[in-house]
Each structure stands twice: as structure tokens, then as C-alpha cells.
Amino acid sequence: MCFVNAGRAPRLSDDVARQLEQWIAEQQLQPGDQLPTEKVLCERFGVSRAVVREAVSRLKADGCVRTRQGSGAYVAARPGLGVFRLVQTDGDPLASLPPGLSDVFELRYLMETGVTALAARRRTDEDVAHMRDALARMRAALDSGADGAADDDAFHVAVATATHNPQLERFQQFMGQQLSSSRTPTWSAVGHRAGWARHAQEGHERIFAAIVAGDVEAARKAAAEHLVGAARRLGLDPARWPALDAAEGRA
Amino acid sequence: MCFVNAGRAPRLSDDVARQLEQWIAEQQLQPGDQLPTEKVLCERFGVSRAVVREAVSRLKADGCVRTRQGSGAYVAARPGLGVFRLVQTDGDPLASLPPGLSDVFELRYLMETGVTALAARRRTDEDVAHMRDALARMRAALDSGADGAADDDAFHVAVATATHNPQLERFQQFMGQQLSSSRTPTWSAVGHRAGWARHAQEGHERIFAAIVAGDVEAARKAAAEHLVGAARRLGLDPARWPALDAAEGRA
DNA sequence: AGCATCGCAGTTGTCTGACAACTTTGCCTG
């Protein structure tokens, strides 16, 4: 475990991928424009075709290049916009509470309040059953002092599933993964003692009740309050989030 | 331009990448766990090392696998959740109105209504100036019958910038890129003639006015109406979108 | 025995050449 190469390793293919991406940006190629052939790229970068293919493969995975066998490679999107990432890749993914968490949480807030409202409209009996299951598991975790983080995530995904929109469901899963570390403190020993887990559970039950009742605005409000609570538990400042106007106005 | 391969093309490496990703999920491998060697994967999938390397390369770009020369490949995150993408890679990026656009548009709706509301709270004079510029360019395009799609995108990005949340701004850019083809018809010759461009412009100006006034709920309502209009122009069915309750209720 | 060093097997990274699958182009024929 001595990893000489850890840290800085200018993998050749990485280098070519970066240069190629930069070249696309410099040339201001538009989506649909054709890239040079692999042979040309080999000569230009002075590497073998395997390296070029690996570099192009990465750009393909990033969504900014598409290839068609027999035809060529084409720009599919402006560099960096083919996929959406939250964390900057240079950061440590294991780091808890990364800087800028507040911004990420705000993104989650905007999306999840809408998703919850939509779920209240479209939930089926099956959706309700899944939410009820996750809720029961969290209740059990709460009573026994166990870790209910996974069930917490499952509940929020179940809510997204109830929208019957696969894009929303996948986005919720994505956010859940990215924010997994932020859910840990709530269900830690400290979280149990401080009442964070109980507080979160009450929020979940309010969300659940509103969705079951099919009350769109109540669901939005419950989600908003739950997320504001979660943000406060993380030491963030959820002040000035929209849609709390109505909620706070009514209160 | 006959693209026999358009539509269904189970590229071998794509297939392997998907199966490998699924396998990781089934085995419930945790971050840090080691993957089988390339040789083993070659035998298991019955393909050459080039294909395996291309598949792994894709997972690397997705952020769920890391490789170390001389050591092996390791899981870095739960599969499929390192990045967020909208379009399934088997679709043709040039195809307008891809299937499932309705779901994508709904995602945009939920996000952008919130973003617009937030922008109304946080916009600075500089933000307003940028929005005004984009608006003016669109007005010019409208009068001259030109293509204002790029300025359309710039306006929506300027709104997102006004939230002063870089994550929201990047998400807006991402969505704008992904939905670029859906903006085309509005600014086409047909769109000009049918009054779509003018209608869109009126929506933009209502959004702008609400943001300038700092009226959070009016901004949300204006964005909602604008997006519903855009969806209708694309032949989608924006019925049963939340937050229209309030808007329609007041109307 | 303890320890440092060395070397070897295993793995990923890169190179080379070849063929298969597919697309595009342009000529050629009817």
C-alpha cells in the first residue's frame, strides 16, 4: 500500500482527453460538428490509437462526444455540459460536509419540494405501500437507536417514484448518493440523543400523510419544513429559501 | 444520411459496461472493493481486452470506478450515481422531441420555477443588467425574424446566475444544453409566423419584471406559465403540474 | 530473530497490426 503514483499521475489517455476537450472548446465546435479521425488524432498527439480511443471513450461517457461506426466522431454537447456533477472531481468524495454544501442543499430543496408536491398528485396505492414500508423501518430504527439512513434515503426515493417520472426518480437517487454523508449525523448516536432522528421522523410522517391525502400544497409545505430542519441540523442557514413565504406567512 | 444503426445498436462495449455496472450493484460491492481483473472480465463476457477496457473506461468517467496501474480496479461509488444524465445514450441526440421529453420538461419545470423564485430574492443590479441584455437581443431577434434560441438560453442562464448559487447555475446550463433542440421550433420560421416567438418573449418579460420587482411568488407564477406555454408549443401535456394550483386558482 | 533489500508474479497502461462492420461517396449502368 505505498502507491507511488497516488496524487499526480498524468495518465497519457487522461492528458489526451483533456487536450482534446480543450481543443473542442477552442475551435468552438458546435453540436453536430465532426471531430478529426482517430488516425489524425494519433498523429497530432503522437500516441497510439488505443490511447486516442480511450480518450474519446471518456468524452463519450461525459456526453460531449458521440461516435458512429463508419462515419466518425461528432460533438454532442458543449464540453462539460453532457452530464451533471455536483462534486468537483478534485475533491475527496469521502470528505464530510464539503464546502458549498449549502448550495447543494438548496438545489435539493428546490427539487424535492416540487417532487413531493407532484407525488401527492400521482401516488398510487403501491407507491403509498412502499413509502409506508420505509417509514416503518425508520420507526424501528428510531426506537432501537439503529442507523436508519438507508431507509431515510429509501423513503425519499419512494416519494420520487410516486411521481411516476423516471427522470425525477433518477435525480432523487443521484442527490441521495451525493448527500449520503449529510444524512449520517442525524442517525448517529449523537443524532438520536439530540432528538434529530425523532424530529426527522416526524417530518417524514407529515410528508407521508400529505401525500396519502393527496394534498399538493400540504405536501410541498411538509417537504419544505423537513428540508429546512435537515439543513439546520447540518448547521446550514436555510434563510431566504423561497416557498417558505407561503408556509411562514400562514403560520 | 441513412444511419441504419440509428435507434438500436447494442455496441458491445456499451453492453459490457451496463452488465458490469449491474454486476457491481448485484454484488453490493462497497467503495474500495476490488473489481475482477481485466483478464477475468474478458473471459466472463467473452470479449477482447479492448472492449473490457472501453467499458471500464466508461465507468471510470462515470466516477464509480477507479483504477491503479499495477494494482487493479476499485469501486469508487454506487454505480450510476456519480453523475446525472438525462438522455439515454441509445437515443439519437439529433432527433428532435425524443420520447420521454415530457418527463425531462417536467424536471425542468420543477427546477426552474424554484430557481426563478429564488432569483427574485437575490438578484443584484448586475444580474438584472445581464437579463436585460439577453432580453433585448431576443427582442431584436423577434423583430427581425432571426433565431433567438441562443439568447433564449442566455436569459434563462442569467436568471439562474441571479440565484448566486453556482450549482443552480450549472444545472440550468446543463438543462439548457440538453433541451437545446426543444428550443429550436419556437424560433424557427414557423415559430415566428405562429406567434410562438412573440408569446415566449412576453413570458420572458413577465419573468423579468417579477424578478426586478423582487416579487417571489409572481416570479414563480410567471416562470410556471412560461414553461407551460413552452410545453404546449412542443405538443406536450403539462396538465397536472403542481404549483399551477395556486396560479390557476387565482385566475 | 529481525530487518532491509531484491526479485518475481500479477495487473493495468500503451503499442502495433490486422480484420470486421458500417457509412459515405461517386462512378457506372440501365
Place this chain on the structure above:
DNA sequence: CAGGCAAAGTTGTCAGACAACTGCGATGCT
């Protein structure tokens, strides 16, 4: 002039080899 067909060009896949690097055990020295 339309349609078909062949050839060239491009990406996808295969196979083998070597380079660079890691991990670990063996070896030899103190």
C-alpha cells in the same frame, strides 16, 4: 436521370506483445 453497386474511409473489435507499476514473498545480511 434514377438506381444500384463498388470502393474508399472510418469506427469497432480482436490478438499479441511489451512497458510501467504494485504487492508480496523470498533471500540474505546483521
